[in-house]
Amino acid sequence: MKTAPFKYHAPSTVDAMVSLLAELGDDGKVIAGGQSLVPTMNFRLARPGHLFDLNTVAELDFLRVEGGKLRIGALTRHAAFHSPVADGALGRLLADVVHHIAHYPIRQRGTFCGSVAHSDPASEWCLVTATLDSEIIARSRRGERVIRGGDYFQGTFATELRPDELLTEIRLPLFDASWRAGFYEFSRRAGDFAISMTLAAIRIEAGRIVEARLGVGGVEDRPRRISEAEAALVGKAPGADAFGMAADIVSKTVRPMEDLHADAAYRRDLVRATTRRALEKAAAP
Numbered sequence: 001m002k003t004a005p006f007k008y009h010a011p012s013t014v015d016a017m018v019s020l021l022a023e024l025g026d027d028g029k030v031i032a033g034g035q036s037l038v039p040t041m042n043f044r045l046a047r048p049g050h051l052f053d054l055n056t057v058a059e060l061d062f063l064r065v066e067g068g069k070l071r072i073g074a075l076t077r078h079a080a081f082h083s084p085v086a087d088g089a090l091g092r093l094l095a096d097v098v099h100h101i102a103h104y105p106i107r108q109r110g111t112f113c114g115s116v117a118h119s120d121p122a123s124e125w126c127l128v129t130a131t132l133d134s135e136i137i138a139r140s141r142r143g144e145r146v147i148r149g150g151d152y153f154q155g156t157f158a159t160e161l162r163p164d165e166l167l168t169e170i171r172l173p174l175f176d177a178s179w180r181a182g183f184y185e186f187s188r189r190a191g192d193f194a195i196s197m198t199l200a201a202i203r204i205e206a207g208r209i210v211e212a213r214l215g216v217g218g219v220e221d222r223p224r225r226i227s228e229a230e231a232a233l234v235g236k237a238p239g240a241d242a243f244g245m246a247a248d249i250v251s252k253t254v255r256p257m258e259d260l261h262a263d264a265a266y267r268r269d270l271v272r273a274t275t276r277r278a279l280e281k282a283a284a285p
């Protein structure tokens, strides 16, 4: 099918974009890579009267390390992460995660921030954003605000972002050399959305885990950290006993959704496996 008619706008600055959102945002949508929005418009599940093109806002096309953070501008495509974009565990982690997102042509157009704005519960970048103490920068005519990654996701396709707000940037803290990170995803076929995935980051000192971040996606209606499992890992030696225990806690704690691909019991079982394997990947030499 083809989209319903809409009026196209090509603002060239963030200020012009947020003015359009303030005036027409109730009947309009930002288009970034279009890889989620255009299919929903083609199926007429979305019928915005106005499209505001982000691709003409050149000031949002940046990706850089600054002040101990990776700053990801709203025009950064998935493909930018095919090679490590930062030193250490964060760059390696993102370069591993990106290969699970869709397929090569989609990764050339789709954006990191577009995924987070869209908020599919099985999106890999949403899991990264929810797990890694990120900051989400939202701009409107009222000014700029920072939303914490842990507070941002409100459910399937539901976020803290307001209709008149533009997501301009996401900031991820860099890991220092004491951190290790691992990601493991299960999906039916390469490029499909995850049925279960886990991101694990552990900081090790003197052979013990002293800090942990552990998040799951594709399992519940939103990605989230499982703080019970994080707390249980602290003080333990990295290895099969600690990882098996954390995986059991995650499996017991989640409230899995059910859909065409998997029922709740299967997801609960899968998340135990993806968690153990993500932790094993994190600890691997």
Ligand SMILES: Cc1cc2nc3c(=O)[nH]c(=O)nc-3n(C[C@H](O)[C@H](O)[C@H](O)COP(=O)(O)OP(=O)(O)OC[C@H]3O[C@@H](n4cnc5c(N)ncnc54)[C@H](O)[C@@H]3O)c2cc1C
Binding pocket: 029, 030, 031, 032, 033, 034, 035, 036, 037, 038, 039, 054, 074, 100, 101, 102, 103, 106, 109, 110, 111, 112, 113, 114, 115, 117, 118, 120, 122, 123, 124, 125, 165, 166, 167, 168, 191, 192, 193, 194
């Ligand atoms: C076949 C296929 C397979 C896919 N598989 C995966 C997968 O495995 N994992 C995965 O994560 N994704 C997958 N995707 C989705 C893809 O990653 C999209 O690129 C991504 O979800 C949205 O990014 P986008 O830049 O294309 O956003 P768009 O499609 O342009 O926009 C999506 C939504 O976000 C809003 N939006 C976009 N940018 C902003 C912004 N800066 N501020 C405010 N609102 C904004 C739009 O208004 C729209 O509502 C798949 C897509 C396809 C077609």
